[in-house]
Amino acid sequence: MSSAYIAIHSAFGLMLLWVFVFYFWRDYRVDAFRDHVFSIRDRLFLFAARGGVSFDDPAYTCLRYRMNVVLRYAHRFTLTGFFVTLLHPSRFPSFDRTRWEGALKANADPDTCERLREFDTILSIAILQLMLYRSFLLYLLLRPILRFVEPREVMRSSPNVVSSVEQVEAEALEEEARRRAKDGDAVLVG
Amino acid sequence: MAFPSPATPSKIELEHGLKVARINATVTLGTTIIKYAALVACFGFIYLMTESLAGRTTLATIGLRIMGNLRVSDGISFVFGGGGVLYGVGQRQLRRRSVERLSKMKNELEQVIDQGRSSSGLTSTGTTRPEDEE
Numbered sequence: 247m248s249s250a251y252i253a254i255h256s257a258f259g260l261m262l263l264w265v266f267v268f269y270f271w272r273d274y275r276v277d278a279f280r281d282h283v284f285s286i287r288d289r290l291f292l293f294a295a296r297g298g299v300s301f302d303d304p305a306y307t308c309l310r311y312r313m314n315v316v317l318r319y320a321h322r323f324t325l326t327g328f329f330v331t332l333l334h335p336s337r338f339p340s341f342d343r344t345r346w347e348g349a350l351k352a353n354a355d356p357d358t359c360e361r362l363r364e365f366d367t368i369l370s371i372a373i374l375q376l377m378l379y380r381s382f383l384l385y386l387l388l389r390p391i392l393r394f395v396e397p398r399e400v401m402r403s404s405p406n407v408v409s410s411v412e413q414v415e416a417e418a419l420e421e422e423a424r425r426r427a428k429d430g431d432a433v434l435v436g
Numbered sequence: 437m438a439f440p441s442p443a444t445p446s447k448i449e450l451e452h453g454l455k456v457a458r459i460n461a462t463v464t465l466g467t468t469i470i471k472y473a474a475l476v477a478c479f480g481f482i483y484l485m486t487e488s489l490a491g492r493t494t495l496a497t498i499g500l501r502i503m504g505n506l507r508v509s510d511g512i513s514f515v516f517g518g519g520g521v522l523y524g525v526g527q528r529q530l531r532r533r534s535v536e537r538l539s540k541m542k543n544e545l546e547q548v549i550d551q552g553r554s555s556s557g558l559t560s561t562g563t564t565r566p567e568d569e570e
Contacts, residue, residue, distance in 0.1 A: 253485040254482075256481070260481070261475075261478045264475055264478060268471055276564075280558070284562075291550070301549075301550040302552070310554060311554060313556075314557065318557050318558060321569070326460065326464055330459050334455065334459060336449075
């Protein structure tokens with residue numbers, strides 16, 4: 247086999263690998279994440295439709311709003327952002343996190359609170375998985391391990407990870423608040 | 437439903453935000469450099485290859501050698517790889533069309549139950565809005 251053939255073959259293969267790792271894979275992970283969050287949002291809607299919580303309850307509207315923002319800015323959730331917030335955690339609770347906690351406390355029914363917290367945890371796990379799995383190499387490394395590790399346990403045992411995920415989410419919420427302020431608080435319906 | 441705006445952040449909060457944004461920008465720049473350096477390296481290999489072959493062989497000779505060296509197993513792998521990409525892209529387009537078709541009705545039905553139903557603001561096919569792209 248000639249060296250020219252091997253060189254062309256290798257260069258062509260490397261370019262295709264580049265396209266796969268930096269374009270197709272990342273695009274796919276964001277789409278998979280959005281699909282997951284849409285399914286969580288649908289379950290939350292059904293929970294409310296069955297009378298679990300009122301559609302006007304601040305805890306419900308707050309959680310749904312957060313899901314919407316996460317869906318919109320999913321393409322900005324990167325591993326880089328996650329590690330930066332992990333190394334430089336904010337000492338200030340975010341506005342939306344405080345509002346969410348306040349809305350939960352105001353809700354009298356403990357079962358409803360429990361269910362809503364469950365939705366919140368699932369959302370946080372989904373965000374963490376997106377940030378980790380966006381890197382193809384990290385996906386290959388972590389996916390087999392995470393089959394045997396319960397993500398909830400990881401979140402429970404690592405408060406720093408939880409606060410980093412919350413901070414990444416808070417940045418998206420702040421971006422949305424800035425845009426809403428700029429666009430005159432237009433609410434997207436439909 | 438309108439959402440209240442966050443209170444004005446304190447100076448310390450703003451400084452922390454700025455610090456994190458700076459680090460984020462630096463690291464993002466680094467990762468972008470790595471990303472495109474990999475692509476440049478691919479082109480570099482092609483350049484070095486053509487340079488080493490220049491004057492010794494013609495494009496036609498390389499083409500003939502490639503064709504001559506092409507084995508059935510290579511052909512199968514090319515067809516399999518190319519077919520896989522086409523299949524993936526086709527499936528993606530199909531999914532986006534399905535999302536567009538099904539989500540419209542679902543959203544309308546949900547709005548009957550919840551008049552204040554809010555949306556993610558993604559496009560009708562479930563992709564990032566062009567103005568949100570970085």
